[in-house]
Amino acid sequence: MDRRTFLASAVAWLIGTRLSAGPGSTELLIDEPLIPQTYPYRLPDLPYPYEALEPAIDRQTMQVHHQGHHGGYVSNLNKALEELPSFQTVYLDDLLRQLNRIPTAQRTMVRNHGGGHWNHTFFWSILSPTTQEPSANLQRRISEAFGSWTAFRGQFLDTALKLFGSGWTWLILTSDGKLQITTTPNQDNPLMPVAEAQGKPVLAIDVWEHAYYLKYQNRRVEYLSAIWQHINWQRVEALIG
């Protein structure tokens, strides 16, 4: 363990209550963050070119979304962390899980921009330029939880369609190992204590208008149908474990 990793672990331990971790437990994220980054944060490259998701998502939307919106969250998160030296070595996952321990003066900034950085980094990673067929194993796991793959797709997309305003629709693995569809407003996510349902995110769709407005305007249903063809089901399955 290098010095930086050691310090991150030590501070995470100091600011948080260590929870017992078991199979499928989201508490494992304290030791194995999904996005193992600390301050200073940087905008990650996309794992594919901006035009890779066309025609579902056009190049301009991807570029503005990544460089403009996501880049803005990164720089504002860094500004907030400049004033919080004792939190600079804490993994982003842990900052969000321990939001209540962030001083009130910076908490909203960390919530909005830390959430924005986490959510978008995760989102890019679960999209695929090619259309993937979910494996038989993943379909079985999903069908056990939701009745059938078709029922899951319907429930997930309907939840995303009905989400009022800006936010995210998630598939999460709860601490008792169950799969659950949930939503968060703004840039909140299921790692945060403020989330209605907490758990390990395994799938997310951004339903902010900035994700689709240039091509689809107010037709969210068309955006959802199109982006569903670009989910990286291999990654979702690996996250479920």
Ligand SMILES: [Fe+2]
């Ligand atoms: Fe977004």
